[in-house]
Structure formats: structure tokens, C-alpha cells
Amino acid sequence: MDPVFLSRLQFATATMFHFLFVPLTLGITIIIAYMETRYAKTGEKVYLRMTKFWGKLFLINFALGVVTGITLEFQFGTNWSRYSQYVGDVFGSLLAIEASVTFFLESTFIGIWVFGWKKLSAKAHARVMWVIAAAGNLSGIWILTANGFMQHPVGYAIRNGRAELTDFFAVIFNYHSILEIFHMLPSGLLLAAFFIMGISAYHLLKKQHVELFTKSFRIGLTVGLVCSIFVAIVGDFHGVNVAKNQPAKLAAMESHWETQARAPLVLFAIPDEKQEKNRIEIGSIPGMLSFLGFHDFNAKVTGLKDIPKDERPPVLPVFIGFRTMVGIGTLLIMLTLYGWFRRDKLMESPTYLKLMLFSIPLPYIAIEMGWMVTEVGRQPWIVYGILKTAHAASPIAGIQVLFSLTGFITVYGLLGAIGFYLITKYAKQGPAATTE
Template sequence: MDTVLLSRWQFGITTLFHFLFVPLTIGLSTIVAVFEVLYWLSKKPVYDKAARFWFKLQVVIFTVGVASGIALEFQFGTNWSEYSRFVGDVFGPPLAAEVIFTFFLESTFFGLLIFGRDKISSRMRAFSATMVSLGAIMSAFWILAANSWQQTPAGYQIKGGRAILVDFSAAIFNPSTFPRFWHTLDGAFMTAAFFVIGISAYFLLKGRSADLANVSMRVGLIFALTATLFMLVTGDIHAKQVAETQPVKLAAFEGLWKTQPRAPLMLVGIPLPSEEQNILEIIAPGFLSLLAYGDIDAPVRGLDDFPKDQWPPVSVCFFSFHLMIIIWSFLAILVLFAFFFRKKLASKRMFLKVLILSIPLPFLANELGWIVAEMGRQPWVVYGILLTYQAASPLPWWYVLLTVSAITLLYVSLLFLVIHLLKREISKAVTNG
């Protein structure tokens, strides 16, 4: 057994579980804030009803997200102590800023909405919900700034075998921070939008809570359409940044084995890393060069331009990236049809079922995007500076295996509990009409 591999599995499982809840928390907190503001401005009871219902679901999601996030941070000290020693001076400040400036903001007003909702005015409720949304978004920024530093490190010097922070601004606003932040934030809004749309479709299918379903569907569709279209922009910006700063990652998720001008964009294909070629290809000649550099004749660096021991796992990156694109394409078509049929959705029973079944797809796309980002950085834990195997704690393999098993069992149990609690709240809304 390999301690490093087991530690990577443990961190990966924890991260993927945690990231089920983070995007939904961010997006749903914004949607709840919209309903609270609409109620404050219009005093229409339906907006109050919508705000209350979606906030109940938000409470469940937020709670599990915070708990899993704490477990994630503990692993920096338990499984990745060498990493913590090496980057603590750089990685610590943004995490501290996230807690001091954003988490306290978010949790304070979140608590006010939980315990004092009926004791404060509608204006204060709207303000509190907006602060929760702002806190969630700002929290995401600080976490992504810290993680982006691992992708494109800046503002540091190596002294005494450690990365020392010399320019806080350069470290926080490193080349990948804003591309990743806007792309992740957009993914969060997409996730929450399709979550709201899917549950609203369930209400319409059951013929209950029509007022809640209709207003939620309208707001969900606006968020979904905007976020889905904006994903073209954020995805393009992020891809260009990756091409500039992590070209080996781009080569891996596009299956580009050789450096070449007019590099093709692979639309369909299967990479064979052992043979360094692709089979069953359908390509668009020159389109990778055009998308990456804005010039159809621009050369794009292939995997042959890098030592093999610095290649990320090509198949994992390739299939994760392309499946993410397929999911986005399907959701884009789905939301366009939903927007077109928005006045007749209640009668489109089969389409409503498709909307319900599509709820997990944005979650899957988020997870795949995270896999591409993190696996594409391998074998580095800090790109170009610290290798992953150098960052792990010197633990016995059986200890890590035991904790991996325990964490996996715990997270599976928690996931079933979350699904049960969400289903219970939704069933209550259906029963009460």
C-alpha cells in the first residue's frame, strides 16, 4: 500500500463530498436573497413563501457543507503536514481572511434568519439574506485564491526550504484567481438554478403548491439561462489562462500529443496514453489554436513538449473535461426549451420529469471540473515547486487506510441523511399545498 496514494484518496473523497454542497450553498443563498428582496419590495405573500421554503433547504445544505469543510482543513495538518510546513506562510493568510472577514459575516446573518426571522422586519430579512449571499461569495473568493496559488504560484520566495510570502497582493491575485473564481461562481449559480427548477417541476407534476412552483420556476429559469450562457465566457477565459500558465494540463484534457500549429479541437475520440495517440477521432482543425490563443495558426504545446514524469493522468483529465462539456451542452439545450415552454410547463409532464432527473447533472459537472483542475496539476501539489509525494505526512499506510474507510462510510451516511431531510421538507411543501 502507498501512503501518498491513500492520502490523496482521502483528500479527494473529502473534497468531492464537500464540493457537493459549496456551489449549491452559494447559488441558493443568492436565490433566497432575491426572494427576500422581492417580498420586501412588493409584500406579496408568494415571495415570502418561496423565501421560507428555499431557506429551509439552504439550512440543511449549509450545515453539512460547513462540517465537511472543517474536516477538509484538518487534513492539511494530519495527512499533508509537509505541505503545511512548506506553504503555511502563503496558504494561511487567505484562509484566515476567509474566516475573519467572510465566514463570520455569513454565519452571523444566517443565524439571525434562523432564530429571528419572525422577529425582524422584511427589510432586515432582505438585508440579512443579502449579507449571507455576499458572505458565501466572498468566502469562495478567498478559498479559490488560496487554491489558485497552488495552480499559479506568485508573490513568494523560497527560503529555508519553505515558501515565504513577500507580496500578499500578488499571491492572492495570482494569474488564475479571477478566471477560476468567476467560472466556479457561475457553476454555483447554474447548480442552484437547476436545483430550484427541478424541485419546482416536481411541484407542478404533483399539481400542488402551484404558486410556489411558478414563482420559483420563473426565478430559476432566469438564473439558469443567464448562468448557462455566461459559462461560455467564463469557460473561455479560464481555458485561455490554462493555455498560458499550465499548457501541459491543456494538452492532457484535449488529448494533444504533439506540439503543432493549427492544433485541432477533438470533438470525439479516445486517448491511448500507452501508445500516445487517439482513436475514433472527430476533430475540428485549428479550433484549439483559435480557442486557446485567438489565432487559428498559433502553435499549441503538446504533451511531447514536457517530460513524461510531469504528465498529468491523461485519460482522467480528458474524459472528465469532455463529459463536463457534454453535460453543459445538454443543460444549455434543456434551459432553452424550458424558457421557450415556460408558460406551458405545467402541461408538459414528460419534460417536467426530464427537469427533475436533471437535478444531479450540474453537481456532476462541478465535480468533473474540480477533478480536471486538481488532477491536471499533478504530479505537482504546488505547480512547478512542490511535488505531491513530497507534501505528504510520514504516516503508516494502515492508519491512512483506516481513516479513508471511516470517512467514506461517514460521508455516505451523511449524504443519505441530507437527501432524506431535503425530501422531507419537499414532501411537507407538497402536502401543505
């Protein structure tokens, strides 16, 4: 029982599960804050009922996001103690700032929002939700900055047998992190938009609470359209940056073996890591990979063969993950674009509504796949170029990790099932008939 492998599995389980809840929280808080502000400004009861309905779903989701987040901060110490010692000087401070500056704000104000309906004016109550939305997204910024350091370490020097901070501003203005931030936070909004549109579609198909859900759907549609396009554009910048900073990741994303100029983009392939080639390749577009990676059809793209074997990430999950993410991303643009032209005829578009209902899982899958590309694609490094994952784990017994891993899978599986059951239950139940 290899503690490194088990710890990786455990961290993957914990983060991927945590991330089933985080993006919705990031996105929907902004949308709910907008809805509640509309209520505070216009006094229209429909916006209050909207706020309460989406708020309830958000709170179930939020609880799961919070509790699953606690374990993550501590897993760096429990399972990755060599890592923590090596980069704690830089990485630890980012986590500490996240907790003290932003997570405090979010957690304290959520209590005020939930229990403060009667104690605060409508305007003040709406403002509390803006604080929550801002704090949640700012938390995300710090965490993504920390992740950006693992992807593309900057602002440090190796001293005293560890990476020590030399330039704090270089760390927080790391271009790699900034791209992650502008890719990830709008993805949260995009996921929330599809969540809202999908559930609204369910009720519109049943022709119930038509006004409330038409309004909700249209808010989701606007947000979804803008964000799906924005996410894709930033994604392109991200790709160029990866091509420059992490050539091995790019090569794995594309299952690209031979270094060549005018590198083609392969739409589908089955990579064979032993033979160092693709078993099957379908739909090759000449020069396209060079263009996507470097915005130049003739650029030279490093192939996996020119990367030492012990520095190559696993190709298959990165390759498939990337294709799934991009495929879904494209689909989301088409769905919202089409919806934009149907926005005044939603009730006459049952097929589209049904499609949107069944599209709820799509952004979830895309986001999880995106993270798989980011994190698996970084392997075998835990901090790119300076520390390998194999050297980062704690000196603990495999059996301990096996126990906790089993615990994580059982407990998270159970809580996830209950959480999604409750969200579905309250989503179907619809808004309370009258509030106040």
C-alpha cells in the first residue's frame, strides 16, 4: 500500500467532491444578490420569492461546500507534509489569507443573511448577500493564486532547503493565476446560470409559477451567454500560456508525440503511452495545434517524445478531459446562443426547455474535467519544475491513509447523495406560494 498513491487518490476524491459544490456557490450568490437587489429597489414580490427559492437551494449546496472544504486545508499537513515544509513559506500564507480575509467574511455574513430577514431592511439584507458573493469569489481568487503557484512557481528562491518567498507581489500577480481566476470564476457563474435555467425549465414545462421562472430563466440566459463566451476566450489565452510554461501538459492535452512545426490538431485519438504514438487518429487539422498553442500556424510544438519519460503526465485522462471540457464548453455557447433568440418564446419551446433541464450536469462535468487536465497534466510535479509529487507525501503508513480514504469515499458519497436528493426535492417543490 503506497501512501503516495493513496494520498493522491484521497486528495483527488476530496477536491473533486468539494468542487461539485463550490462553483454553484460562487456563481449563484452573485445572481441571488442581483435578484434581491431588484426586490429591494422595485418592491416586486416575485423577486423576493425568487431570492428565497434559489436561496434555499443555495444554502443546502453551501453547507456541503463548507464542510468538505475544511478537510482540504488540513490534508496538506496530514498527507503532504514534505510538500508543506518545502513550500509552506509561500503557499501557506495564501491559505492563511484566504481563511482570515475572505472565508471569515463569507461564513459570518451567511449567518446574518439566513437569520436576519426580520432584523434587517430589504436593502441591507440584499447588501449582505453581495458581501457573501464578493467574499466567496475573493476566497476563490486566493485559492486559485495558491494553485497558480503550484502550476507556475514565481517569486521564490530555494534557500535553507525549501522554497522561500522573495516577492509577494510576483506571487499574487502571477499571470498563470490570473488566467485561472478569469477562467474559473466565470465558470462558476456559467454553472449557476445553467442550474437556474435547468430548474426553471422544469417548472416552465409544467406551466407552474410561470412569471417567476420565466424571469429566472432569462436572468440565467443572459449570464450564461456572456459567461460561456468569456470562459472560452480566456480558455484560449490559458492554452497559449500552458503551451509556453508547461509544454508537457500541452502535449498530453493533445496526445502530441513528435516535436514539429505546423503541428496538427487531432480531433480524436487513442493514445498508446508504451509505443509513444496514437493507436488511432481521427480528423487531423494541419497547423491547428500550432495556432491554438502559439497563435501561429507554423510554430513548433514540443512532442511528448522530447520530454523525459519521468517528466510526462499520464496522457489519456488529460487528453480526454481536455476534449470533454472543450466539447461541453462549445455546446453551452450554442445552447445559450439559441436560447437568446427564443427568449421571448420560452413557453412555446418545450424541446429547448427539456434540453436545458437535462443540461444541468454539463457544466459540472466540464469543470471537473478542466481541473483534471490542470492537476493531472501537472504531474509528475506537485510544484511544476521544483518538487515532484512522489517526494511530497507525509512519512505515514499506507494503512492509515487507506482507512481515511475509505472514510472519505463512504462519508462523501453518502452526504453527496443526500445533498443532491434534498436539492432536487426542494427544486421540484418550487417556491413557497406566498411569503410574508
